[in-house]
Amino acid sequence: MSVAVAVHEKAITLAKLALRMTAKAGSGHPSSALSLAHLVAHLMYRQMKFDPADPWNPEADRLVLSEGHAVPIIYAAWADLGGVVRGAGGERKLEIDDIDGLRTRDSVLDGHPNPAEGFPFFDAATGSLGQGLSVAAGLGLAAKRDGTGRRIYCLIGDGESREGQIWEAVDFIADHQLINVCAIFNCNGQGQAAAISYQQSADRIASKLEAFGYNVAIINGHDPLEISRALTEFDESHQRPVAIVAKTVKGWGVKTLLKGNWHGKPLSEDQLTDAEMSLDEHYAAAIEGLTKGGKLDGPAAPAKPKIVDLPDVEGAQWPAFAEAIEGGGLGEALKKGKLATRRAYGAALKVAGDLFPQVVALDGDVSNSTFSNIFAKYHANRFFECKIAEQNMVSVAVGLSAAGRIPFVNSFAKFIARAYDQIEMASISRANIKLVGSHAGISLAADGPSQMSLLDVAYFRAFTTVPGDDREHPLCWVFHPADAVAAYHCTRLMTQLRGMCYMRTHRPDVPLIYEPDTVFEPGGFHVLHAGDDLALVTAGYMVHIVKEAAELLAEQQINVTIVDAYSLPLNAERLVETLQRSGGKALVVEDNYGGLGGAVAEIAAAAGNLRVVTLGCRRIPKSTLTSADELDYCGVGPTQIVEHVRSLL
Amino acid sequence: MSVAVAVHEKAITLAKLALRMTAKAGSGHPSSALSLAHLVAHLMYRQMKFDPADPWNPEADRLVLSEGHAVPIIYAAWADLGGVVRGAGGERKLEIDDIDGLRTRDSVLDGHPNPAEGFPFFDAATGSLGQGLSVAAGLGLAAKRDGTGRRIYCLIGDGESREGQIWEAVDFIADHQLINVCAIFNCNGQGQAAAISYQQSADRIASKLEAFGYNVAIINGHDPLEISRALTEFDESHQRPVAIVAKTVKGWGVKTLLKGNWHGKPLSEDQLTDAEMSLDEHYAAAIEGLTKGGKLDGPAAPAKPKIVDLPDVEGAQWPAFAEAIEGGGLGEALKKGKLATRRAYGAALKVAGDLFPQVVALDGDVSNSTFSNIFAKYHANRFFECKIAEQNMVSVAVGLSAAGRIPFVNSFAKFIARAYDQIEMASISRANIKLVGSHAGISLAADGPSQMSLLDVAYFRAFTTVPGDDREHPLCWVFHPADAVAAYHCTRLMTQLRGMCYMRTHRPDVPLIYEPDTVFEPGGFHVLHAGDDLALVTAGYMVHIVKEAAELLAEQQINVTIVDAYSLPLNAERLVETLQRSGGKALVVEDNYGGLGGAVAEIAAAAGNLRVVTLGCRRIPKSTLTSADELDYCGVGPTQIVEHVRSLL
8 A cells, every 4th residue: 555645635634734834834835845855754753763742862863954945845844743842831742723823932943944943843943054964974973972863864955055065075975984864855946036057956866866876766856666775775775875856846736836937926815725735636646547555654753762971061071281182182282381282282172072971072184283083092982073164164063063962163263264154054053063273373373274274263252242042141152262272171161151252372482471371251351460560461472472572561660450351352441441450541452354343342342431542453474484574564563562552652 | 208207307496495485484285286296297397388477368277276275385386487476576586486485475376375465376366275276267268268278277276175165166168068168076084083984085086087077098197108198188188077186195205294194294404305205206216217318398379369359347337227127128127116126136137148248147046036147148159057055156256256257156145155165265266257136135034044135134244344455435335225327326336346245136026216316326326215203224225114114203203314324344434424403313224134234333432422223133033024024023023113213212
């Protein structure tokens, strides 16, 4: 007895609900949703293992909707299944009538997938295209390491497969042999503004996937038998990753939606009856000749979750600084009295790995520069080489985070900029990821501006202006250590804090400033010297330069405060007090295009009666042989700082 | 008579120079450079048409070194050819001894390719990997439109071909049938931290390229005959794009460099003699059995440049606002009294296209949302559909800009964030590109945060803090129009200004605020109402909300100034005066994660005696049905603004 008719029937049910909810909301993408109706019906009612009452079960299969705008079809299924959601009023079953709240302020049914708004069937926010397969890869990687039977299905639009990140993910899945991830390309042939390019046709996508090393099934995505066959192929493949290329119809079953350009446009409520009739007609035609009577079993039950007892990241005792550095193989380097922040970070990351099995690290082929290779040496099975593909790396980390890991993402700070959109999506997911960018600022010198990060402080500082869901933490904490001790403690803080963190490290070896047991805290800063003429506020590598400037100023009987603002958002009250005690004036010094300056100025300007001037890079850097030369070239060397201070006094 | 021996000989000469300059600089990537020695010798001495004395000739072939770190091999050839550079002292021939200045402050030989530092053989800065083929595509597209015989060669590392952007570019080249672009993959098998993945092996890259629709030649990249054969295939292909996959050896010819990991490490000067001997031995072995006596002709002369007389963008007379809107087909919409800034921008862009043949537009499959489709309708041959691949789109624009075009790059502001690293590289190239992001901020409402741009103001504002090369303009101008009139005039300004510009438009239709002939200027702001209690500073959509708030405040006898800060960097002096006349207090209101707040606060704090508080989004947005509801949800609605003002007074 065939279940094809039952799949068709369910697809029609879901399609009608998708039309209804988008019409009611007056926005959304029903035509994209309908192209997925049969695939989703088959996946969620026949193929996947999950319990609608417990979407958090780590053994349950997962679905990542990379083409997030098609989400109404998933909401329809979840409502039909009575799946659990977690809204303002706590956990409850989603009811069919809840779909009428789509996109409204109090609904868990956001315009695009977002688990953080209470829809736990998803693991990550999607909607900015091309990111879902990387998230699926992160989930698949975690499942493989955990030894669960969990499988991950990812629905990808044909148009969005133009995004290079999709192909970064395809490579990553091949590298890591993630045969538990099933990439399904929904080839409905239509983009937003026009038809898709031939380069994104089903045939071409299939050829590409084969060339990338995949087993590929090309199917009619509205034919339950073909869907079933392809998924069986996935089930049975134990060697190569499998991808399914499904030819579908945008607006399947609804005559109105088949005409002209209906991307992202809902029907009016008046059009619903006609559309439902059209769907019924399509249904009748589709099931003609098929054996009736088959039944959909609904999702199969997943295995019972194993209880894994992980250490609490807030509780553990971290070793003393010297021990950590020694343990990372940097004892000899430290004895010479200088150590780059990136190196100390590498040793600290290794300690985090020693203490917490949930800590993992990713790198983009620069682990011998970021020093994540120290972690890799001791925790090889938790180090994931992502090669030169930063977008995929960040989204994989989001998937790993959803699977309970604490991922540290490593690259040059400049190359992390490659993934700023993915990072913003991670913030929407409330992903617990830690981003660490090395070689930041201009101290890198000889390699020139293409390798320097100059906008990262401004970018990440913007996240720190927004309170997170708990209203106490910001959306992202920023850390910017000046020496090895600070780098060690900031790494500890990043591990302990729940939520996104960004740390900025530098290339040059620098002397130690801090005693090993100095206390560091999120949003904290240290006053390295108190003076009553003016405060020099800076962070990271520039703390060393500002110290030089302060010595030059002292020779001129100018006595300045030095503030090492190692974390953002800054504690405003303490900062205002500090500036007031320093003549009410401050010069903020940065080795990048201003970010810290705005942070200090906003605090000062809100308080009033304080004067703050920023001295950041005065031009685009170029190669110079030494850091000192670069600072001078960009106008932020010690003597230039001195000049600015004198002009302020 | 074979020239193979001559190519080998030249490769050895260039290799020795590359070793010498990196040893002298004490940094650089000689092993990568050597893997390209034969390819570069063949390209620059046999294949390409250019005049070393006139690299600016628009008929000359171009070379894009996507793997920018290998640049010493190009510098070697350019010095050997006596090519022209443009340093501080003006134009001059590069001499062999100039290579000893590699990476020094006064040298045109930057650590990575950068035409802006005086090396005009290149068109764009490279070094952040994976971007070069897109630049080459932009150059190729311009050449195709110009009908020149110019051809573009692009050298790409195997490791960097992991970057998804490479495959976006491969698709773009196929879509636009750019058979004048030759992608050459340098497969030396080694990344930085380790060997490359099998996914980036020569065989796999070749299979991928074939699946993407290319003719592919796999060759030994150190065999002049095979190089020659492959390039002949490129010369003769008039249907499909051709790619060359060259198997090479990292550190070719130098025994020391073949051992262990020598990525990014120069030899010491002591090691040079041994290395040169090793190269000589390799040379002897390589030419064994080859016929001697062939000669390299050097680069062939390009055609004489055609004189194209383009209108001066600063000089032209723009039509009046109403005429422009009418011309864009928006006359009816305007009559209703409301027009979205994104729509008015579309009409303005069409006018720019009418006036200036050098204006071109690119879009990422959302031209019916960004309204670049108005331009496309009237200037179809200057509209380039890039599909959903924003990274490639921005780098293509950089290539088009290098070829004299003024490219307007269009997408949702959120998706432009996808290309922030490419945009930073564009700033290093001093590319004359105009970025226009629509649907910015939270007024988008129903679609939710995955489609909103929340960090763009902070990001682009950082560029505005840095003076450009002329010391008068910033690295980037930011425009943020509040109504259709402002959008029109800001588009005009962007067209007229030389250098990078960013404009932020919004989804909702909004009433007109400005008289049609209001004067707008870069860095300008308008005072819409003068009050002496406090100034409300804002921009874009929020100007309308702030006006509502001001009306509510007026009912409470609170009289506020309204500042529409439509361009950054703000004119500091005028702003300080304005704030002083407004009770010395300001509330900055933003529909994003703070950016304008920092800009105003920095100006105020530098002046002292002013109080400034920022009110930006107080949480991550979610879907709501209306803009008003979203503003309220995020804490920036009119009544919330009123509350903040009252608490400040």
